[in-house]
Amino acid sequence: MSPIVTVEHIGKSFKGLRALHDVSFTVEPGEVLGIIGPNGAGKTTLFNCMAGMFPPSTGTVHYEGQDVTGWSDARLARAGMVRTFQLMRPFGSMTVLENVAVAAAARGESEKEAEEEGWEILQRVGLSQYATRTSKDLPTAGLKRLELARALALHPRVLMLDEVLAGLVPTERQPVIDLLLSIRDEGATLLFVEHVMAAVMALSDRVLVLNQGEMLAFGTPEEVVANPDVIEAYLGDEVTDADAH
Template sequence: MSLLVLDGLSKSFGGLAALGNVNLEIADREYLGIIGPNGAGKTTLLSVLAGQLRPTSGKIVFDGQDITGWSADRVASVGLVRTFQLMRPFESMTVLENVAIASHNKIRSIPKARDHAADVIDRVGLGTYKDAMSGTLPTAGLKRLELARALALEPRVLLLDEVLAGLVPTERAPIIDLLREIHQDGVTVLFVEHIMAAVLALSERLLVMHEGQQLALGVPADVIQDAAVVDAYLGEDY
């Protein structure tokens, strides 16, 4: 049983097709890596799924329910949650407040939402920054905050847009461990990422996109052997 079904999903900007006829079935608790060169439509795909962009045509079915054209907040509150490549915290608010907003989706009581947010913050390893203004966090901290906000919504599907970009390898390792843990807890993950080592370490299936199209889909080890993929993405000399 697929948790998320994309049926002929397309998105054009003017005459330019950013996404052309994407058909995809994602199983519950799957970890799907998505790679592709810049401009391949990866981020557009996440934006369409998260309800920020309305698809030009096609359907999105989540858990048996057609959610095509739903607003971003509605999509988020049923459990389809995205993060951003460029972090966008609410800068004038503390880390705890940033996350508590997300917690309030499920929890009305203020102290309970704060406790919930505090737990999530501890989990992503930001405990010591709980009361810091979010605008003062360093890049690695902002990435963790971005994850914390998403996790506080208790997502069923996480749409991760380059959570590792901009981090040095020593900062990446704990985040990769965290992502593995989140997946083991039963969250389905769509993982857009350029860091191939992380993609290969985490993904159960791998989707390669190119010019808005699906170029290849399958077990990661097979996909990266595919000649077309190597040409399009990794370079002919790979």
């Protein structure tokens, strides 16, 4: 099977600050790739480069065999490569349902179809009771689910999740983890940045570790947590402070 995503020598500098340097990896179709690393390691920058927020300074991204480097987020989303944001940004004045329906409509659905699909997705993510409230009324856990709902409305083949569990108390996490597993079981490929190590270990087929913009390790969860470089750079102090970000 050929990879669904191939990242080669990707790098990004901001006014001389090297946020990301020479990162290369592949993602297989249907794989769950966890991405970990200390605060400021370049995890969000990697997603931004891959998902069209801004082009990388160096390197390329291939998706389904096509060079998509520098494509806009909207174009990538239409092609099936979708990301969520660490800092959620729903349309605050719209209702929760409208926020999801807008995403479905962006795929070309009629208003009625988009609304029907919005309801289905809200049910799936456990938000239907909030459907007619404005999204700014949602608590953090609800906003996280809304981010996921909007991403699902785009029918992602590759879904990139930036800290969907951050800010959730442990009892709120399991339903989200179960939802991610169901998305995976439907055939989507998942890339997720996460600090909650228990979730990374449970969900990931492979784990990519970033540190100071560079790739520190890439392997199975077991390989990565046993890697002395990873323990020193990240797990040593952060494992006891699993929600730091």
